[in-house]
Amino acid sequence: MNGERNTALGAFLRTRRALVQPEQAGLSTAGRRRVPGLRRDEVARLAGLSAGYYARLEQGHERPTHQTVDSLKRALRLDESATVELHRLARPTRRRRTRGRVERVSPHLLALLNDWTTAPAYVLGWSNDVLARNALASALHSSFVHSDNLHRMIFLDPAGREFFRDWTTTARAAVHDLRQAAHRATDERTLRELVGELAIAGPQFRRLWAEPEPRGPVVHGSHFFHPDVGELHLRTEIFPITSAPGQRLVAQPAEPGSRSADAVVLLSTLAV
Known part of the structure; x- marks a missing residue:
């Protein structure tokens, strides 16, 4: 990711995963849990991401694609207003596309x-x-x-x-x-x-x-x-x-x- 770390996005993700109970996501609650809500690796698994990549998101070192934002929305069980906020903070990028031609305005x-x-x-x-x-x-x-x-x-x-x-x-x-x-x-x-x-x-x-x-x-x-x-x-x-x-x-x-x-x-x- 270019530029400054996106600390606001990281804070949002940490806050939202703390609000999701494991049983809401269909995860086992057996054993001692040291953090409220979901762990980082659990959010990554639910969103189909690697644990390392999700950790970098929370640290502000990555900018997610909009497909990743949609996956995080489902994993964190976000409502409409929270989803809008996630999009605003993430400013998601699209996959780089090969253009058949470059258009310019005269x-x-x-x-x-x-x-x-x-x-x-x-x-x-x-x-x-x-x-x-x-x-x-x-x-x-x-x-x-x-x-x-x-x-x-x-x-x-x-x-x-x-x-x-x-x-x-x-x-x-x-x-x-x-x-x-x-x-x-x-x-x-x-x-x-x-x-x-x-x-x-x-x-x-x-x-x-x-x-x-x-x-x-x-x-x-x-x-x-x-x-x-x-x-x-x-x-x-x-x-x-x-x-x-x-x-x-x-x-x-x-x-x-x-x-x-x-x-x-x-x-x-x-x-x-």
Whole structure:
């Protein structure tokens, strides 16, 4: 792990394992136990980790992947609020992926994005990687851990269900977008890995991915919630970038004079 030790994560893990009784986890309570709750090796075994790796997590020397975070959630029997806290402390990293190509946003588009100060706006890549955001979009998405890809934000991030108020509509649109990307680039390893990651970690994604393609226009979600400014109703406008096929500029303006417009103004103060 680079940088300083993650002592906060270690303290959280020690506290939470002390709260789980062995019998709750189906473990034997025979013999003398020197620590309250579970021992380190027991948490490691329940989470499918090596004892040494788990010890390094508690010592703050490792940064877990999000798959490890999910395993720890089950082993420590965490509720929803504790799971959100674990994600926040862990800031989990993803497996390094081999990209078929590197996407970059042109300097002209970046300048346009940064000059756009009246609405959240961001650039999506061909597999819905978030390649760039303006200040308002960064403030809008500030509660997300997995902010690098729109699909991870929707299906894997603990903030997703709270942020996307019309979650099912948003999820269906995201699955449609991913199918379209798969049709355009069926040999891209990155896309296959993303679909596999979402299918393993997100049961809702598996269900929607298995459904037949809907007919008619695709509707994108318009109802959002930000913990600092509250409810927002934002129109989603998507503009293809002709100079970079596969990239799209997404703008989300509020209706002028609406309460959501006032909330965007407040959001702009947070962005500053």
